[in-house]
Amino acid sequence: QVRLVESGGDLVRPGRSLRLSCAASGFDFDHYAMYWVRQAPGKGLQWVATISNDGTNTYHADSAKGRFTISRDNSINTLYLQMKDLRPEDTAIYYCARAPWDKYGSYCDLWGQGALVTVSS
Amino acid sequence: QPILTQPPSASASLGASVTLTCALSSGYSNYKVDWYQQRPGMGPRFVMRVGSGGIVGSKGDGIPGRFSVLGSGLIRFLTIKNIQEEDEAVYHCGADHGTVDNFVAVFGGGTKLTVL
DSSP states (O other), rough: OOOEEOOOOOOOTTOOOEEEEEEEESOOOOGGGEEEEETTTTTTEEEEEEOOOOSSSSEEOOTTTTTTTEEEEETTEEEEEEEEHHHHGGGGGEEEEOOOOEEEEEOOOEEEEEEEEOOOO | OOOOOSSSEEEEEEEEEEEEEEEEETTTTTTOOEEEEEEEEOOOOEEEEEEEEEEEEEEETTTTTTTEEETTTTEEEEEEOOOOGOEEEEEEEEEEEEEEEEEEEEOOEEEEEEEO
C-alpha cells in the first residue's frame, strides 16, 4: 500500500527540540523529492522544507532556516524534520508529502495524515 | 517568488457548477499551479496541475472527471461540475519557484467550498 505515516508530534515547551519522522511504503522512496508542509490551526498550508531524492539538496523556508533541518535515510525509507528552539507560532499539523519533479517543477502527489506539534508553556 | 491569492470562501448548490480561482502575482503568468483538496479533518489530496495552456500532466488518483482546470494570464481556474456533497472541502493552490540552487514553494490561503 502506497502511504506516508508521520510520527513524533507532541506537546513541547518553547525553546525545546523535537524530531518528526515520516515512514514511506509502497513506492520507490529514493526516486522522489520530499516535502514538509505545515498547517496552523484554522489556517492555510505553509511550506516548511524540501529535500531532493538523494538528499544532496535541501531547501528551507525563511521561517525554518537555522532552526529546522530536513533529512532522509533512503535505506529505511524515512524522512525527518529536526526542529529546535521551538516557538508557539510553530504550533501546527506537520504533513510530509511525496514530490515528483519534472520539467515543470515539483508537486505533492501523496500526503500523510499529519503529526500535531503544539508548542506551549 | 510568486504570491498566490485565493478568495476565502465559495458556495454552490448540489448538482451545480463552481469555478475557483488562484491568482498569481504580476510577472508569473507562465507559472503552473497545483490544486489540492482538503476535506474536513483530513490531509490534503492532489487534484491536478494547471499552466497557462491548461492541465499539466495527469489528475490525481481518484479525481473524477467532473474536475477540470484552465489557465488564463495570471489566473488559474479549477471548475467542479455536478457538485456532490463530498466536494465540500478547502481547495488550496500551490506553486514552486527557483532552481536547484535556490528553491521555494508557496501556497495560497485556500478557498473553503460549501455545498448548499
